[in-house]
Amino acid sequence: MAFVVGVGLLVLVAEMVLSYGAGLKGADNPLSWWPQPHGFIYMVYLVATAVLGFKVGWSLPRMVLVMLAGCVPFLSFWVERRVAREVRAALAAVTGADPQGARR
Numbered sequence: 001m002a003f004v005v006g007v008g009l010l011v012l013v014a015e016m017v018l019s020y021g022a023g024l025k026g027a028d029n030p031l032s033w034w035p036q037p038h039g040f041i042y043m044v045y046l047v048a049t050a051v052l053g054f055k056v057g058w059s060l061p062r063m064v065l066v067m068l069a070g071c072v073p074f075l076s077f078w079v080e081r082r083v084a085r086e087v088r089a090a091l092a093a094v095t096g097a098d099p100q101g102a103r104r
Helices: 001-020 037-054 059-073 075-094
Strands: none
Touching: 001 037, 001 059, 001 075, 037 059, 037 075, 059 075
16 A cells, blocks of 8 residues: 555656646646545555554554655655565564565
8 A cells, every 4th residue: 555655646746746837737737637536545545554553553653654654755665665574574473474475
């Protein structure tokens, strides 16, 4: 989800550059339709982060920081990699599985 939100945020930045930088408004801007779907995708990201955070026992400040990472271009990619690595390692410690995700 973080990867999808990160790509969506980059598209949103491109839409804003076209709107405010190039002055393309309405039908002239080919990405004028994007802000609303991006907002919906971001809300799904917030719910997914909350569900994951509650399942792995994160504190509320940590969940909020991971959620806010979806607001900064490129940061969501870095946070997603870090969180995925930590959650895999925690699951491996509990289940005895390979932390890299390989099945035994």
